[in-house]
Amino acid sequence: MATVTIRNITKAFGDNVVLKEFNETFRDGEFITLLGPSGCGKTTMLRIIAGFEKPTTGELYIDDQLVSGGRTFVPPEKRGIGMVFQSYAVWPHMNVFDNVAYPLSIRHMPKEETRRQVARVLEIVHLSQYAQRFPNQLSGGQQQRVALARALVGEPKLLLLDEPLSNLDAKLRESMRFEIKEIQKKLGITVVYVTHDQTEAMAMSDRIFLINRGTVQQSGTPEEIYNTPANQFVADFLGKVDFFRGEIREGRICLDGMAGQSIPYEGDRTGRVEVAIRPENLYFDPEGSLCGTLEAQYYLGDVDDCRVRVGEQLVRVITAGYAYRELRVGQPVRLSVRSFMAFDDDGMLEQMLKIQT
Secondary structure (H helix, E strand, O other), X not given: OOOEEEEEXXXXXXXXXXXXXXXXXXXXXXXXXXXXXXXXXXXXXXXXHHOOOOOOEEEEEEOOEEEEEOOEEOOHHHOOEEEEOOOOOOOOOOOHHHHHHHHHHOOOOOHHHHHHHHHHHHHHOOOHHHOOOOHHHOOHHHHHHHHHXXXXXXXXXXXXXXXXXXXXXXXXXXXXXXXXXXXXHHXXXXXXXEEOXXXXXXXXXXXXXXXXXXXXXXXXXXXXHHHOOOEHHHHHHOOOOEEEEEEEEOOEEEEOOOOOOEEEOOOOOXXXXXXXXXXXXEEEOOOOXXXXXXXXXXXXXXXXXXXXXXXXXXXXXXXXXXXXXOOOOOOEEEEEEOEEEXXXXXXXXXXXXXXXX
């Protein structure tokens, strides 16, 4: 297990600054996710932790050891890390056992100890029965577990994963999320995980660091970031949301483009405001304050994903799957709001408001 301490790290490639003053401590045994769009700097941060890149400024510690900073640089193989890449990178000419054993064989570990450690880690990743198979005899998910086992076999104190599930189909991705999380909990290992997939981040993380243009926009638990996003970028990136401009008058927010319709408001603010509403926080209600027409609905099994035209605005509503049979396109509907977010003129979260129903 390991603690990672990042102090004022920046990284530039020429004039292009890809990381700006990253400061944080990843605690021992935490599952940390670096989340953000392509090119935001998350993989660069992971590569600095791994030792594949040197920071331009700042210091990186693993436990109490300075591994990057100033004139100090500890190479990757001496940092006590395991790493899993986006590509499986398993050797096709080696069977599963030999693939997993490779990091131990290059250390000249005795054969009996190698067999013991490989058997242990294959059991952890549920591949014991496939030890003699070759990669072309395995599914994509099984090959990814081979790569994970190889990263774990040397008993690293820190495990780094760079978008390891992006090459898998949707069902395999979902099952592997939970497998990786269970392995992490079982071993108590510190994990730093890079992804652009918000669902992966929400499902697996103890804390998420949401990065955009080299800057951490917000860090916190999945619940904190989802329910109280620091700004409009965070609200928009993590989850589904619609934004509306409006004006607060006499305990109501009159929403632009909605034919003078409004929603209740119990805050202290007055004047213009940016409102964000997540589609699960809107619901069909015969007594609802918003009137519109159901323009489209998409049956997704567990949910009915609807679009409702309210004045000039198209509003997204996610409701239970069974509602698909109860609703029809073109019918008039009314909507109520459970909660919404209000942002100031700089796009920063000002209030998270729940409406009493």
